[in-house]
Amino acid sequence: MSVNQYTPDRTESKYTKSASTFRQNVQRDLANEELRSNFAGAMDYLMDKRKASFPSNDELETLRDQCKLIKQRALVKLPHLLEQLETKLNENGIKVHWAETINDANEIIAQLIESKGGKNIVKGKSMVSEETALNDFLQARDMEILESDMGEYIVQLANEHPSHIIMPAIHQNKKQVADIFAEHIDDFEYTTDVDTLIGEGRRILRDKFSKADVGITGVNFAVAETGTLCLVENEGNGQMSSAVPDMHIAITGIEKVVEYLDDIPPLLSLLTRSATGQAITTYFNMISKPRQPGEKDGPEEVHLVLLDNGRSQAFADEELRQTLQCIRCGACMNHCPVYTRVGGHAYGTVYPGPIGKIISPHQLGLESTKDLPTASSLCGACGEVCPVKIPIPNILLRLRKESVKDTKGGEGELKGAGSNRKATEAAIWKAWSLLHRVPAMYKVSMWFATRFRGLMPSKLGAWTSVRTAPKLAPKTLHERVKARRK
Amino acid sequence: MSYKFTQQSNSARSVILQKLKKQVEGADYDKLPAETGFTYPEISFEDQFTHFVQLLRNNQAKVISTSETELMDQVISELKARDISSLLYGADSPYSQLIEQGINQSGEQVELQDYDYQLTDNKDKLFNHTPASITSSNWAIAETGTIVRWPSQNEPRTMSLVPPVHMIIVDANKLYCNFSSLVKDQNWKDNMPTNALLISGPSKTADIQQTLAFGAHGPKELIVFVMNSPTDINL
Amino acid sequence: MTELNVRFYPSQPKQVYLFGTCLADVLFPDSGIDAIEFLERQGIEVIYPDGQTCCGQPAYNSGYQDEAKQVALKQIEQFPLDIPIVVISGSCGGMMRHHYLSLLKEEPQIQGFCDRIFEFTEFLVHVLKIELKDQGPKEQVALHTSCAARREMGVHLTGRKLIEQLDNVELIVHNKESECCGFGGTFAVKHDDISAAMVADKTANLLDTGVKQFISADWGCMMNINGSLEYQNKPLAGKHIASYLLERTSESNPSNKGN
Numbered sequence A: 001m002s003v004n005q006y007t008p009d010r011t012e013s014k015y016t017k018s019a020s021t022f023r024q025n026v027q028r029d030l031a032n033e034e035l036r037s038n039f040a041g042a043m044d045y046l047m048d049k050r051k052a053s054f055p056s057n058d059e060l061e062t063l064r065d066q067c068k069l070i071k072q073r074a075l076v077k078l079p080h081l082l083e084q085l086e087t088k089l090n091e092n093g094i095k096v097h098w099a100e101t102i103n104d105a106n107e108i109i110a111q112l113i114e115s116k117g118g119k120n121i122v123k124g125k126s127m128v129s130e131e132t133a134l135n136d137f138l139q140a141r142d143m144e145i146l147e148s149d150m151g152e153y154i155v156q157l158a159n160e161h162p163s164h165i166i167m168p169a170i171h172q173n174k175k176q177v178a179d180i181f182a183e184h185i186d187d188f189e190y191t192t193d194v195d196t197l198i199g200e201g202r203r204i205l206r207d208k209f210s211k212a213d214v215g216i217t218g219v220n221f222a223v224a225e226t227g228t229l230c231l232v233e234n235e236g237n238g239q240m241s242s243a244v245p246d247m248h249i250a251i252t253g254i255e256k257v258v259e260y261l262d263d264i265p266p267l268l269s270l271l272t273r274s275a276t277g278q279a280i281t282t283y284f285n286m287i288s289k290p291r292q293p294g295e296k297d298g299p300e301e302v303h304l305v306l307l308d309n310g311r312s313q314a315f316a317d318e319e320l321r322q323t324l325q326c327i328r329c330g331a332c333m334n335h336c337p338v339y340t341r342v343g344g345h346a347y348g349t350v351y352p353g354p355i356g357k358i359i360s361p362h363q364l365g366l367e368s369t370k371d372l373p374t375a376s377s378l379c380g381a382c383g384e385v386c387p388v389k390i391p392i393p394n395i396l397l398r399l400r401k402e403s404v405k406d407t408k409g410g411e412g413e414l415k416g417a418g419s420n421r422k423a424t425e426a427a428i429w430k431a432w433s434l435l436h437r438v439p440a441m442y443k444v445s446m447w448f449a450t451r452f453r454g455l456m457p458s459k460l461g462a463w464t465s466v467r468t469a470p471k472l473a474p475k476t477l478h479e480r481v482k483a484r485r486k
Numbered sequence B: 001m002s003y004k005f006t007q008q009s010n011s012a013r014s015v016i017l018q019k020l021k022k023q024v025e026g027a028d029y030d031k032l033p034a035e036t037g038f039t040y041p042e043i044s045f046e047d048q049f050t051h052f053v054q055l056l057r058n059n060q061a062k063v064i065s066t067s068e069t070e071l072m073d074q075v076i077s078e079l080k081a082r083d084i085s086s087l088l089y090g091a092d093s094p095y096s097q098l099i100e101q102g103i104n105q106s107g108e109q110v111e112l113q114d115y116d117y118q119l120t121d122n123k124d125k126l127f128n129h130t131p132a133s134i135t136s137s138n139w140a141i142a143e144t145g146t147i148v149r150w151p152s153q154n155e156p157r158t159m160s161l162v163p164p165v166h167m168i169i170v171d172a173n174k175l176y177c178n179f180s181s182l183v184k185d186q187n188w189k190d191n192m193p194t195n196a197l198l199i200s201g202p203s204k205t206a207d208i209q210q211t212l213a214f215g216a217h218g219p220k221e222l223i224v225f226v227m228n229s230p231t232d233i234n235l
Numbered sequence C: 001m002t003e004l005n006v007r008f009y010p011s012q013p014k015q016v017y018l019f020g021t022c023l024a025d026v027l028f029p030d031s032g033i034d035a036i037e038f039l040e041r042q043g044i045e046v047i048y049p050d051g052q053t054c055c056g057q058p059a060y061n062s063g064y065q066d067e068a069k070q071v072a073l074k075q076i077e078q079f080p081l082d083i084p085i086v087v088i089s090g091s092c093g094g095m096m097r098h099h100y101l102s103l104l105k106e107e108p109q110i111q112g113f114c115d116r117i118f119e120f121t122e123f124l125v126h127v128l129k130i131e132l133k134d135q136g137p138k139e140q141v142a143l144h145t146s147c148a149a150r151r152e153m154g155v156h157l158t159g160r161k162l163i164e165q166l167d168n169v170e171l172i173v174h175n176k177e178s179e180c181c182g183f184g185g186t187f188a189v190k191h192d193d194i195s196a197a198m199v200a201d202k203t204a205n206l207l208d209t210g211v212k213q214f215i216s217a218d219w220g221c222m223m224n225i226n227g228s229l230e231y232q233n234k235p236l237a238g239k240h241i242a243s244y245l246l247e248r249t250s251e252s253n254p255s256n257k258g259n
């Protein structure tokens, strides 16, 4: 295993990519009105589209149950299915590589590219490659890699990170995109017309596709039974990246494997409808083999990189394992009142929103993600829409518990468990607990509280910056019930 | 290179698998809960077909009812309407004879290009000198308005991806109600091709301010010719 | 989470317990008294165990589950009779009905206890099958349902049903009705700026309806929304549904005269 974890350096970027500055990020982004209106508009749009695509609640709930069980079955059999996938892919002529860390994954990809003498690398949309910060890694080795999903391309031009897992440039409006194009593309004739902007992107990217020798993509589902890699997309960049260059490298997390081909149709249906409200995306691309003798296109070599990066930690606990059911539809963020307001960059993690809050601690540790599990009102909107029924609020509660646990984070503990336990806070909850389980003590203190309510501060720190302080009643309910009985 | 990623990968493999196996060792697969799919109401073939056409049109595909006798006239008129004088097709593909005859008999100046080359050495040709293509399809799916293609040696996958205008011929008799029934009925699991493609419209994106734009990377236009159409769709 | 709403409802009992919640105890006791009075008018004897304190949710949501557990166990002791326990705040109801199951999963009797928990509006609609006789003047109100109550207890439906029974009251649904008000217990303090942005939008949406009053069955949300409205000097305020129903159905209420 390589010793040094590669740390991406994007000092040039506006957005520091760190969850440990969550609070500052939130302040910065809440104050940005244009950003907030971009997100609010986009989330409303996506929520409406999703809703319209599920006219029958009965169908929706049956599908959710079914897909939850499909994913749970795949997880119970995960090691076995990964082996089966590997065997099948090998039979089909696709090579499989395993990586425990992001650094290992990047190293594998860099070596593969070098083995091919790759010069022009194009990448279709892949969040796992964001997770590994592949672009930075390859650029540090003087390899040029171009994002080809329109949203990712915009984000790359602006030297930013995706702010949403499905729509990477959702934080920019068309005027901002036009500004980015004007800054980075020679001879760009300024316009905010979306068709023209996309046309411009098309022109540049098609030229790159026609010259690319290596294509990199993610994977939405990997089918163990047949050794098939499935890609879901609207634009065609995934196909361009997987069909035109002579080498195709797919990278994905170990949790993406499903058992049967028959598992795919219900998952696909829920994925696209939950994500963008589409019955299906424009393209669904199923890749099972490299170019065969007699075939005229497609890659000569296909590789799959399977990444762990903390997933096996989530796997080790039955409750937290449910996190791995995720099919990355983005519905939880679209419906999250926190995400809608702070946007995707504030989280400082690759995966933002509710799914980011529950997966990032396994990747980065609870210490550097300490503000994420608490940054939720536990309203439950995420769990309600999640197509595979991940009980996100319960998992957040669990992570809160792990985070403040009295432990030094030993064997079998989550990375960073107990790192946010503060002696004062723990003492307060101990005292609180004592007070609330000894009725006599509780009543006496409530009696005092209400009697001396004039002494209660009218400023309660954060609470009263936008609200008045609640006023204690002259007499408690306990007392009034008693008085009433007399 | 000194870095031995294969070795590295092998050791990662055993570490990962070991960690996972430790957790689920002895799991009783027979005890897994039953999975029930939703039972969709039966709908008539005509309704399925109408739905199929409707969805494709919603996704900005042009859908035209055709027959062996009408096909090439329609194809040529679509080409002429776009000022296109060259068409990529696949020799020895299901409709190739029809296409060849049609072009020859029409007297129109349409150059028929065969995909008779390796893409690796002909990318410029395919990307920059191929304005339109025509392919067959294998099946179609009513529920999602989808056309299914198993690209072949004669009709490679980039035919339906790179040219700005893609024409595709669909046989209504090969329409399935949904993806699930197609996969089962055609026993895909035992004969997956190199590549299987589901196509449900022209290439599109909503990545800029949720505004839909067509022709992101692939075809800007998808023209669907339907053989054996059970209902009159040429409205 | 639709499956959570499917439950068995007993027939009308003679006696119930009332769980007043800690917030109502020291901040809003009127609503507790009003709930008791309202239930008594339906011919039900209400027992308010003196030893009750708090459901344990604040510690539970902060990750201090052992501390929450000890408090929860103490509550269970206070309700020994096998009669329904009516809770006048939706999120506390959700805590006791659903989260106790996992928090106290080792307790043998826990399922039985949780099955006895009913949120106030749920109890009125499903157990009492109540028919309200509106005595009040014509007015419009909005309804805000706490998220926990909505998703764990289906309270948005029962709250709506009750308001709809009031002939002279028109329910105005505010924009983004189902969206969280930003309370979330310690969330409001730990992440005060996000919470502030949420309550700003919630109050704006409520104010947009033009109603003079909004109704809720959850004191957490109401403390948050009312505090924000008062801070903004707005004439709108929220009222607990128990107080509102009591007021609307009392002939003796002065504001109901002349109807």
Ligand code: SF4
Pocket (backbone or CB within 6 Å): A325, A326, A327, A328, A329, A330, A331, A332, A333, A354, A355, A382, A385, A386, A387, A388, A389, A390
């Ligand atoms: S957690 Fe659920 S809702 Fe969120 S991205 Fe994953 S599958 Fe979608």
